[in-house]
Amino acid sequence: MKTHLSSSFSLCIALMLALATMLALATLPALAQTAEASPVVGDWEGTLDPGAQPKKRIVVHITAAQDGTLSGTIDYPDQDASGIPITAITYKAPALHFESNSIPGFYDGEMNKENSQITGTWKQGVSPLSLILKRTP
Secondary structure: OHHHHHHHHHHHHHHHHHHHHHHHHHHHHHHHHHHHOOOOEEEEEEEEEOOOOOEEEEEEEEEEOOOOOEEEEEEHHHHHHEEOOOOOOOOEEEEEEEEEOOOOOOOEEEEEEOEEEEEEEEEEEEEEEEEEEEEEE
């Protein structure tokens, strides 16, 4: 009788472990998909040309939380400024909008079909400037 109970117990444990493993593996693609769901996630670089003033490179870093919430920062490499927080960001294909209260400024653009370039307008101060952001590796 003890042998029958111990083999039944072992079988039960093995089935529970198999079920737990299958459930864990089934959720991995969903977690990976959430983080990769937005094609706007990544690093983007462009150049602002304010005319009479020197051109300024701008780098935008966009990340996604597991729940899909977007966040990011802005760098100005030519001015040794980095990590400027993006205070609001939305992406609804193909439109991207982000803003920073620290600068203050905002960007409105549209992603191309290849998800490699965003063409739009950066507004900081009085004059809007054309800004094309290209995906960087």
